[in-house]
Amino acid sequence: MSYLKRQCLATCCILAFAIVCGLWLGEHQAGPLPVRDLLVAVAIAAAAAGTLWRVGRAMAVIAALGLVLIFGTAWAIGAREARHAFNACVQDGEQVRVALANYHAMHGRYPATLAELAAPVPGTLRLPPHMLHYLSHSSGYKLSFADWLVQHEANESHPFEASK
Structure with missing residues (x-):
């Protein structure tokens, strides 16, 4: 395989990584200012530029900027x-x-996972883990979901309550 073909293949792998990484980081934000995500975008751009630097500096810079744009679009989605x-x-x-509660009334226990419920489950993301977290135990369950600012929790005897 020629040098140029190897570099193009490496760039395509970096492109796929940028899309998946941008989507996952966008879905799982850590705060209002996405510093971690910006650092990942810079690292991806640097990897692309480094891969194509010997092919041509202009091509390397264009590829790096393009990957930042693609990463940013995936992150926004x-x-x-x-x-x-x-x-x-x-x-x-x-x-x-x-x-x-209906499942418990019919089966005498809570399901091991929310997938066992006949009802649709909110909070589904394209990439796991999903927004709504469920944990069953011998005497009940715990449901929770959160963003970077507020946590919502509920269990078998208490409705959802928000806390910071």
Whole structure:
């Protein structure tokens, strides 16, 4: 395989990584100022530029800028998905509690996972982990979801309560 083909293949791998990484980081934001995510974008751009530097400096810079743009677009899509998932949890979280109560009444236990429920589960993201977290135990369950600012928690005897 020629040098140019290897570099193009490496750049395509970096491109795929940038898309997946941008989407995942957008869906799982750590705060209002995404410093971690910006550092990842810079690292991806540097990897692309380093890969193509010997092919041509202009091509390396254009590829790096293009990958930052692609990463940013994937991140924005992920952030939008996270907002929709969070809002769905706020709006439909109590329906999950009702479905869990119905499941418990029919089976005498809570399900091991939310996938066992017949009801739709809010908070689904494109890449795991999903927004709504469920943990069952011998005497009940715990449901929770959060963004960088507020945590919502509920269990078998208490509806969702928000806390910072």
